[in-house]
Amino acid sequence: MATIVLTALGTAIGGPLGGAIGGMIGNSFDHAVLFKPKGVEGRRLTEVQVQTSTYGSQIPKLFGTMRVAGTVIWATDLKETRHRSGGGKGRPRVTSYSYSASFAVALSARAVRSVRRIWADGNLLRGVAGDFKTEVGAFRLHGGGEDQAVDPLIAAAEGVGLTPGHRGIAYAVFEDLALADYGNRIPSLTFEVEADEGAVSVAGLAAELSGGMLTGEGLGSLGGMAASGADVGDALAPLVEAFGLALVADDGGLRLRASGTEGGAAVGGGGLCRSVNGRTLEGFEQSGGAADGVPVALSVRYYDAERDYQAGVQRIGRPGPGRLEQGMDLPAVLTGEEARSLAARKMGMAWTGRATMTLRCGWDALRHAPGDVVTVDGVPGLWRIEEREWEAMAVRLALRRVPGAGAAMPAGASSGAVVRQADRPHGPTTLMLADLPPIRDGLVTAPVVVAAASGGEGWRGAALFAIGATGEASPVGRTAGRAVMGRLDAALPEGSATLIDAVHAVQVTLLAADMELNGADEAALALGRNLCLVGRELIQFSHAVQTGEASFRLEGLRRGLFGTEWAMAIHEVGEDFLLLEEDRLVEPLAAYGGVPEMGGAVRIAAVGVGDSEPGEASLTVTGEAVVPPSPVHLTARADGAGGWTIGWTRRSRNGWRWTSGTDVSLGEDREEYELRLLAGADELRRVVTDRPFWTYDAAAVAEDMGSAGERAVEVRQIGSHALGRAARLVLAG
Numbered sequence: 001m002a003t004i005v006l007t008a009l010g011t012a013i014g015g016p017l018g019g020a021i022g023g024m025i026g027n028s029f030d031h032a033v034l035f036k037p038k039g040v041e042g043r044r045l046t047e048v049q050v051q052t053s054t055y056g057s058q059i060p061k062l063f064g065t066m067r068v069a070g071t072v073i074w075a076t077d078l079k080e081t082r083h084r085s086g087g088g089k090g091r092p093r094v095t096s097y098s099y100s101a102s103f104a105v106a107l108s109a110r111a112v113r114s115v116r117r118i119w120a121d122g123n124l125l126r127g128v129a130g131d132f133k134t135e136v137g138a139f140r141l142h143g144g145g146e147d148q149a150v151d152p153l154i155a156a157a158e159g160v161g162l163t164p165g166h167r168g169i170a171y172a173v174f175e176d177l178a179l180a181d182y183g184n185r186i187p188s189l190t191f192e193v194e195a196d197e198g199a200v201s202v203a204g205l206a207a208e209l210s211g212g213m214l215t216g217e218g219l220g221s222l223g224g225m226a227a228s229g230a231d232v233g234d235a236l237a238p239l240v241e242a243f244g245l246a247l248v249a250d251d252g253g254l255r256l257r258a259s260g261t262e263g264g265a266a267v268g269g270g271g272l273c274r275s276v277n278g279r280t281l282e283g284f285e286q287s288g289g290a291a292d293g294v295p296v297a298l299s300v301r302y303y304d305a306e307r308d309y310q311a312g313v314q315r316i317g318r319p320g321p322g323r324l325e326q327g328m329d330l331p332a333v334l335t336g337e338e339a340r341s342l343a344a345r346k347m348g349m350a351w352t353g354r355a356t357m358t359l360r361c362g363w364d365a366l367r368h369a370p371g372d373v374v375t376v377d378g379v380p381g382l383w384r385i386e387e388r389e390w391e392a393m394a395v396r397l398a399l400r401r402v403p404g405a406g407a408a409m410p411a412g413a414s415s416g417a418v419v420r421q422a423d424r425p426h427g428p429t430t431l432m433l434a435d436l437p438p439i440r441d442g443l444v445t446a447p448v449v450v451a452a453a454s455g456g457e458g459w460r461g462a463a464l465f466a467i468g469a470t471g472e473a474s475p476v477g478r479t480a481g482r483a484v485m486g487r488l489d490a491a492l493p494e495g496s497a498t499l500i501d502a503v504h505a506v507q508v509t510l511l512a513a514d515m516e517l518n519g520a521d522e523a524a525l526a527l528g529r530n531l532c533l534v535g536r537e538l539i540q541f542s543h544a545v546q547t548g549e550a551s552f553r554l555e556g557l558r559r560g561l562f563g564t565e566w567a568m569a570i571h572e573v574g575e576d577f578l579l580l581e582e583d584r585l586v587e588p589l590a591a592y593g594g595v596p597e598m599g600g601a602v603r604i605a606a607v608g609v610g611d612s613e614p615g616e617a618s619l620t621v622t623g624e625a626v627v628p629p630s631p632v633h634l635t636a637r638a639d640g641a642g643g644w645t646i647g648w649t650r651r652s653r654n655g656w657r658w659t660s661g662t663d664v665s666l667g668e669d670r671e672e673y674e675l676r677l678l679a680g681a682d683e684l685r686r687v688v689t690d691r692p693f694w695t696y697d698a699a700a701v702a703e704d705m706g707s708a709g710e711r712a713v714e715v716r717q718i719g720s721h722a723l724g725r726a727a728r729l730v731l732a733g
Contacts, residue, residue, distance in 0.1 A: 062108035062195040064224030067309030075103035100176040111144035112170040112195040120187035137176030144170030216256035223333030246371025268377035289354035295326035314339040348403040355401040365395040427456035429608035429615040437562040437624040447596040447623040450585040452483035462608035476588040484579040486510035492571040497560030506554040517544040535575040536567035563629030628717035628724030642698030672718040680709025
């Protein structure tokens with residue numbers, strides 16, 4: 001016996017359709033694909049938008065574009081951060097605490113292309129431009145590829161050997177998401193996931209879910225779908241039910257087929273069997289169901305793109321007797337018009353389908369396939385073949401009446417109103433770039449260009465872009481946390497790089513009133529606290545006095561740190577001030593494999609949360625990190641014979657602490673110096689030596705005696721990557 005069944009409303013593939021497949025192709029396909037032992041039940045429409053963290057809960061396969069909550073698969077304990085504010089102009093000092101968390105959310109058991117908007121407790125967390133409304137340290141999407149590596153944050157917390165790559169699972173990782181806006185707890189999140197570009201075909205969806213065992217043509221397409229269930233039949237059941245798909249078997253294997261509404265060949269008449277082997281058969285049987293067995297209203301629940309992919313409902317009613325109402329969940333993306341038409345079609349099928357018919361025909365009826373819409377001789381209307389069975393030497397056809405062609409619902413279905421949170425900017429972004437000397441221990445081999453960004457109190461971060469010579473913008477990551485920055489209110493006079501400057505002070509107005517600067521003791525200063533960049537000079541301060549709402553006077557200055565004494569004489573009103581905190585700085589080029597070139601231009605743009613225009617900053621790379629600092633203790637001693645002995649002490653960019661009492665490490669691949677003897681602006685001599693001294697003998701002095709102008713000597717260390725800054729000494733006027 002061979003049976004093919006067309007599924008009815010509310011029937012899963014694991015029911016009559018699954019039984020038909022088992023009868024056609026045997027237990028191998030039956031047990032391997034459609035009828036595996038029942039496991040965890042998949043989530044349907046409403047459950048996809050409720051975030052869970054239940055062990056063993058099923059993760060759906062996403063197609064197209066969907067909005068899903070996902071499943072929390074990993075999380076850290078809450079991280080506590082203490083903040084101090086106030087304390088100036090008679091205000092008490094306030095210590096507050098904030099909390100953040102790092103966690104991972106599984107989104108799809110199938111690879112995805114991207115994540116666009118994200119909502120937290122129904123409020124917009126991430127905008128369509130990729131900007132976060134709440135501070136987050138980092139956000140990473142693992143697309144679900146079969147070769148994806150472990151997440152570095154999870155691996156650092158759990159151990160590389162204990163951290164799975166979650167291959168085949170698309171998941172998102174949040175680092176240090178600020179929780180103040182959500183009651184200091186991880187909020188319930190929903191994600192707008194783009195798993196495929198554009199709409200997805202139903203045939204392609206079925207083929208992927210069945211491992212290529214089911215094919216089809218002309219089945220239409222969907223904007224998106226979340227497929228889940230205990231087996232393949234369970235996953236495909238909503239589509240089969242919603243669109244009245246038929247499963248047929250032919251030489252090419254199993255395929256899904258869309259049921260038509262146009263009448264094809266005629267059945268009946270002389271083709272009906274009257275007897276078999278001398279036994280009389282009833283070749284024609286017809287029956288009809290009661291009207292009150294058809295629901296008086298039918299609702300389709302679906303995902304509506306016009307409602308930000310939230311659940312929508314379209315409802316169709318009918319006149320006449322009955323009290324039953326029926327609903328259908330379709331975990332797919334439709335328009336309101338499509339959902340209403342679907343509900344109307346299902347209602348029409350249910351009403352017309354009360355009439356059924358059974359025909360017993362000769363062998364020529366085998367040419368009719370399940371799903372065919374036919375006419376029956378002597379019977380009005382169109383009929384769809386639901387079953388075809390070889391039974392007692394006759395072909396039994398089970399038919400159900402379908403609505404006639406040409407009927408259409410009037411247009412005008414509405415998706416309804418939706419309350420959306422406005423995706424507004426949180427204020428302009430201010431960006432600063434700095435070419436820094438090495439302020440950390442260790443030797444660097446390339447210039448260090450860092451970016452710091454900030455804004456008003458509501459500023460949450462920005463995306464960074466490197467602007468090329470032709471104006472093209474390339475993404476280079478995101479900013480770090482909100483930096484403390486501002487502008488100088490008065491020019492800072494030149495001071496001493498060897499003494500604590502107790503005479504001068506830095507007067508600065510910060511970018512926002514909620515920013516603050518605090519003093520530090522000697523132990524904190526030794527650890528690098530209160531290091532700031534004022535113009536191009538690096539300075540530390542030990543005292544901070546608030547002079548206005550956002551203004552401070554910084555005292556107890558340590559000037560010209562890390563070899564920046566050359567910049568002490570070039571300060572001016574309005575120049576940049578930046579508090580250097582390592583967690584507030586990023587290296588936008590180095591972090592993505594780029595290396596700033598000496599003498600080259602770096603131009604970076606920052607696009608913050610809703611910035612109407614990007615903030616930009618640019619600089620010419622001088623390579624302070626690879627330029628040797630100028631020598632110190634430059635001396636000239638007369639040798640008694642009319643000449644001079646020039647001596648100096650080198651410094652090293654490989655270490656700024658004198659801890660052992662011996663010379664600091666060299667920091668370059670060789671020790672070499674360039675010495676220039678000048679008379680005014682004219683160069684008299686240029687000498688290269690590998691020792692920290694040089695003899696300007698009497699003969700050379702006599703030879704140069706006729707030159708006019710101030711006689712001076714400049715000494716630079718020749719570095720591995722650049723020529724160092726000069727130390728200058730005047731020999732004679």
